[in-house]
Amino acid sequence: MSVQDFALAAEVAARRRWSATAALLALVVLLLVLSLGIGPVRLSPLAVIEALFGGGSDVAQVIVREIRLPRTILAFAIGGILGLSGAALQGLLRNPLASPSLFGAPQSAAFGAVLVIALGLADVRSYALPVVAIIAAFGSVFALLAIAGRNAGLLILILAGLAISSFAGAATALVMNLSANPFVVLEIAFWLLGSLEDRSFQHVALALPFIIAGAVILLSQASAFRALTLGEEAAQSLGVDVGRLRLLVIAGVALGVGGAVAVSGTIGFIGLVAPHLMRPLIGHDPARLLVPSALTGSALLLAADIAVRIIPSTSDIKVGVLTSIIGVPFFLYLIMRERRALGGGVA
Amino acid sequence: MTLLSATALNASLGSRQVLHDVSLSLEARHLVALVGPNGAGKTTLLRALAGLIPSDGEIRIGGDALATLALRERAKRFAYLPQGHMVHWPLPARDIVALGRYPHGATDPARLSPKDIEAVLRAMQAVDVTEFGDRRVTELSGGERSRVALARVLAVEAPVILADEPTASLDPRHQIDVMQKLRNVADTGVLVIVVTHDLGLAARFADHVLVLSEGRLAAQGAPDEALSEAVLASVFRVSAYRAEFQREAVIVPWADV
Numbered sequence: 378m379s380v381q382d383f384a385l386a387a388e389v390a391a392r393r394r395w396s397a398t399a400a401l402l403a404l405v406v407l408l409l410v411l412s413l414g415i416g417p418v419r420l421s422p423l424a425v426i427e428a429l430f431g432g433g434s435d436v437a438q439v440i441v442r443e444i445r446l447p448r449t450i451l452a453f454a455i456g457g458i459l460g461l462s463g464a465a466l467q468g469l470l471r472n473p474l475a476s477p478s479l480f481g482a483p484q485s486a487a488f489g490a491v492l493v494i495a496l497g498l499a500d501v502r503s504y505a506l507p508v509v510a511i512i513a514a515f516g517s518v519f520a521l522l523a524i525a526g527r528n529a530g531l532l533i534l535i536l537a538g539l540a541i542s543s544f545a546g547a548a549t550a551l552v553m554n555l556s557a558n559p560f561v562v563l564e565i566a567f568w569l570l571g572s573l574e575d576r577s578f579q580h581v582a583l584a585l586p587f588i589i590a591g592a593v594i595l596l597s598q599a600s601a602f603r604a605l606t607l608g609e610e611a612a613q614s615l616g617v618d619v620g621r622l623r624l625l626v627i628a629g630v631a632l633g634v635g636g637a638v639a640v641s642g643t644i645g646f647i648g649l650v651a652p653h654l655m656r657p658l659i660g661h662d663p664a665r666l667l668v669p670s671a672l673t674g675s676a677l678l679l680a681a682d683i684a685v686r687i688i689p690s691t692s693d694i695k696v697g698v699l700t701s702i703i704g705v706p707f708f709l710y711l712i713m714r715e716r717r718a719l720g721g722g723v724a
Numbered sequence: 725m726t727l728l729s730a731t732a733l734n735a736s737l738g739s740r741q742v743l744h745d746v747s748l749s750l751e752a753r754h755l756v757a758l759v760g761p762n763g764a765g766k767t768t769l770l771r772a773l774a775g776l777i778p779s780d781g782e783i784r785i786g787g788d789a790l791a792t793l794a795l796r797e798r799a800k801r802f803a804y805l806p807q808g809h810m811v812h813w814p815l816p817a818r819d820i821v822a823l824g825r826y827p828h829g830a831t832d833p834a835r836l837s838p839k840d841i842e843a844v845l846r847a848m849q850a851v852d853v854t855e856f857g858d859r860r861v862t863e864l865s866g867g868e869r870s871r872v873a874l875a876r877v878l879a880v881e882a883p884v885i886l887a888d889e890p891t892a893s894l895d896p897r898h899q900i901d902v903m904q905k906l907r908n909v910a911d912t913g914v915l916v917i918v919v920t921h922d923l924g925l926a927a928r929f930a931d932h933v934l935v936l937s938e939g940r941l942a943a944q945g946a947p948d949e950a951l952s953e954a955v956l957a958s959v960f961r962v963s964a965y966r967a968e969f970q971r972e973a974v975i976v977p978w979a980d981v
Contacts, residue, residue, distance in 0.1 A: 380845065613795075614806075616799030616826060661814050
């Protein structure tokens, strides 16, 4: 095999990955337009695009740019950061079952938000809620690092994450348990289900900086995930500072997912499923899976958020419920399909 | 000329001190066998030499103190093969070998410079894995996978190779193949340190043997000195059948049952 052959083989593989990513991008754009068009007033894709760029009727402009755009941006960004976080954690832990909820950040963010609602400090549309949720997500990560220490192994991290997420879940349950006002309990329960309804640009402005910061941190570590394919020791011998990488990934996930959960409630399984959907198309290289997984996460959440608006039902279906209902069986199917491949190399 | 030296090396795992006052001095072009009973600290010594775990005492590599070298620079000087040839994702063998260029800044196997591609191809040719470059490592047999792992280490083109039990779980033919490949690499001017439990392979292929016992160097030197009757009895609690076959040393450990 010559240098030319080698380079050619790499290029063929790269071209296949690029076409898959481009197709994914087209799908996301399509879903963005559909998402802006669907609601009580249905708008055609052309009308949506016209309104988006300042044409069409005033009513259409208000509907698209002020009512539906924030919701659509949030679905895109939150789905994206969930997919990206899932891929990053799976890369860090070399475990295809890893997901953001593993480290307890979403659960802790949810607890922070629930506490605010229960204490009557704010309703679900005010600023205090996301702020406290983000602080709680940060708190959980700091607790995780304090327990795990600077150079903790994977097992300690997972156990500490499990303990923290269980604790956050128990604390959330306690708050609901002690809450005297049944309406507040109902509000909390619905909030926990996860939804993107009635979100404004205020929510976007609050969540987006954290989501972007988290995404930048995670994407910057892409090649280190590839080196980790050989295990922590070998990766370190190749020049990867594994301890630092671990901290960065946890910080990135906390920032992104904390910001996301704060405005949407808990939306599950996107982080878990997105990388799996991409592996047959992109391959198993954890560095290459990051961007496609983020796009898949965006597509999944956009599609789910469109679906909850079209499915006829007497009361609103929450998008978080839908992602779980569809996500879990699909994930089980993926595990069964990949069982043999996974059993080969992933302990 | 000394390439790698350690002076008064002490290392601990948790609260347990694993290495006690290890001093050694090793030369380029040598294949060094690191032997010792289970738990003697062989892997810890290998990791300490590569700077993968903290240790007291001074390690010098090619004239520089290891402590003064950045992670990336260490990575260029030591190629480290951990036990078990672990690969967590089913990547093509070629991408795994290409990870050997990571210390040189080539972090993406799809965008290697011609120089990096040449190094990868050289490494793959040296251990005969070129033909299954496209196959996923998880689909290879144990022997093939160990050669891919070896190629990844060779692709670093580091002056020192540290291999932790590269022959474990291989059949006799593959064990001999792997040792012969490492021998060939050493002959090109590299210092190769191999942890092994196979005293026969150590005696046959090594220039220099380090015998580690309870974290201390019990003996070191040419195979026949370091693996003397007295050392085998005190460190391994075995005697040995010794012979010469095709002008190479044969040692078969023996214990009465």
